[in-house]
Amino acid sequence: MSKVILITGASRGFGKIWAEAFLKRGDRVVATGRNLAAIQDLVNEYGDRVLPIQLDVNDREACFAAVNVAKDHFGRIDVLINNAGYGLFGTVEETSEQEARDQMETNFFGVLWLTQAVLPVMRAQKSGHIIQVSSYLGLITVPVLGIYNASKFAVEGLTETLASEVKAFGINVSLLEPNGYATSWSGDSAFQTESMEIYNPVKEAFQQAASTPGFFGQPEATAEAILKLVDAAQPPLRLLLGAFAYPAVKAAYEERLASFEDWKEVSEAAHGTSIKTGN
Template sequence: MSATRTWFITGASRGFGALWTEAVLERGDQVAATARDAAVLKPLADRFGSRLLPLALDVTDRTAVDTAVHSAEQQLGGIDVLVNNAGHMLVGAVEEVSAEQARAQMDVNYFGSLWTTRAVLPGMRERRSGRILQVSSFGGLVAYPALGIYQASKWALEAMSQSLAAEVGAYGIHVTLIEPIMFPTGLAEGSPRSQPDPAYDHARQALYTGASESGFVPGDPAATSAALLAVADAPNPPPRVLFGTGGLDALRTEYAGRLAGLEEWDHISRLAQGNPVRK
């Protein structure tokens, strides 16, 4: 696509968000980029001038999200592409994490994306076009020990986004879930951790052992920029796309196991069905 587009990218201060914001600007589009501290975006603002609108934003604040989206629409025009990238990864067994940590994880990863998505939808529906790129995770498709709350936030994002896609397709709006597998972006290092309980040392060990035995090879975060632009430019983008290699084999094993388990216990499914009298 050659026409200049307007993007709204959350979590633009580091990792994928920083790389993608720069890539979008370098190709000539304009971006409303958000970070909790907009000052970190100053180097990009100095380079790209008015094509970058830096916005301070905590995505968990729904009123602030609405205000930021409105500001972007007023200053840059209608938002063509939303990238919900803001998030963190809480490490800890389900019993270990505090209530505050669990709520914060859902507030950022799920509700933050929900509020931003809802804020851009009226404009996209009115223009009958738009792209919503939800940054999920390979952990949005499978679940590993010691990451249950993080992955729950991504599973929630997956379900919401799949339903959303069916709701807004009639308005020319495409929704794509991006599933990064393994990239050294600093996400884990910059995320909170629970207070470890020795009772779950085995769960953490299983996570680390599984990661080392998965066969996943860390990808180049910079290379994801070209992949993101390709998805955003595709006439008919996919509902889901893996970023990185090795995921398909792992998913084949995961889903085959799920189906095998359901088939093994199908007699219970039939027991639960009963024999209702048809009228």
């Protein structure tokens, strides 16, 4: 049975690749973006199985309106993929107030608004799947992407909580956590803070790491994983994408657990009273 899938940021990168993958197999897609001209080729090829909607995810009212249009047009929404977002490159000290607020508006609040908008539809259906495009940088961090890291950590906390709240309504929730991919995320769609020379060594080390051969994955290779995730009867809460994500996250979590263990006695003493178990 074909699905109705709403994808934000569908005009380029992951969003457009996934939209086309769903359309090729017969699904119907609500493709949102700021630039509808970039979606026209999908409309030309797949006709009325594509519903293009111009949308700025920072506009909460527009998010609710887009969901209503999609529901009225196709009769249901089976999957929401919150994909819209961008990278902000620069150290924490370099970041201006407006740059930080803009990053959170799109990467976090845009996700929140679409999620809130689609929940009544999915609750009424007693089914649905909400997929948030986070990042492995929502689980670990790298320098020069501090505010981006923070926005994805926020998405992780929001989504894990959401999953526990809506499971009883028949709604599945998943987090996609890609490592770096060769999309425009780090290119023409990225933003740069005003540079401070003192951080040049940190940035040079970051650039060197990112220049490792094969560091960036091939975006087209993710399509099969997305199809499997959407089709899974019991989809995972988290799905890492790419060859670098798993070892990086595993190493970081092992280090955290070791640190927790080293400071365990201090942590327990800070409780203030003895903990009794059993009788």
